């Protein structure tokens with residue numbers, strides 16, 4: 001279990017993490033979601049004491065990181081895949097990590113096999129592709145057989161096969177009863193991987209929720225209608241008690257009405273319909289709505 005308590009981090013006048021409190025429980029994958037610059041990496045670095053908080057603390061199964069005797073045996077992490085000594089082979093990189101944490105050679109061989117790097121274990125890690133570096137980073141995270149695992153944007157830049165592999169691995173690790181905390185800026189990715197979500201924006205907690213509940217609350221189904229006479233159709237549907245909203249590009253969005261009844265009402269009133277199609281709002285849209293007020297740099301601001 002990870003307990004984050006009243007964590008705050010400032011960089012000069014900028015508050016990167018703002019009085020953040022949440023818990024990450026074992027036995028399930030918890031997604032750490034937020035737009036770019038929300039403070040996810042900063043929070044993860046503070047969990048590992050790579051960065052000092054200005055206030056608050058983090059406990060790992062009740063202990064501070066600095067009080068762990070063999071940190072790698074309690075918490076494994078993949079923060080920056082390329083942060084490997086390029087001149088070392090994958091095997092020697094892992095062996096060096098193992099030796100500094102009282103972990104045996106056998107375990108090094110085991111994790112190399114587990115992540116599928118057997119054939120390149122003797123090669124210099126500096127020449128690895130992103131996918132291979134990612135696997136090496138995960139091997140390092142797994143080395144101490146830790147109860148707690150942290151992954152910062154682990155699927156960034158990976159091909160579909162690599163993405164599927166990481167997803168399954170994280171779910172398997174959680175199923176073994178471990179605490180798995182993974183950051184992403186993509187709701188769609190988290191919907192497939194995580195069971196629970198911590199959502200932050202501008203360093204603040206926006207939601208702490210089960211993924212299923214989030215999907216249920218935020219999936220909106222509606223009918224998209226295109227007609228040359230939207231005002232008239234709105235009137236007709238409104239009179240029949242159907243809620244109609246204005247959609248993008250001159251379309252209408254009718255909520256809670258059957259396709260057939262909309263078509264029927266239009267026909268009765270001699271109104272032409274050019275499109276009538278069922279739609280459901282994506283999770284990505286729901287996430288964007290939730291974080292709308294906390295996105296750091298908007299596209300408009302970028303246009304100079």
Ligand SMILES: Nc1ncnc2c1ncn2[C@@H]1O[C@H](COP(=O)(O)OP(=O)(O)OP(=O)(O)O)[C@@H](O)[C@H]1O
Nearest residue numbers: 011014016034035036037038039040041042043185
């Ligand atoms: N070392 C630093 N010095 C100054 N500002 C920093 C530093 N590290 C992070 N920040 C700022 O703190 C805020 C949070 O950054 P952080 O990298 O934690 O966000 P994030 O949610 O991980 O975003 P991303 O998905 O873009 O990595 C940003 O505004 C960032 O510019």
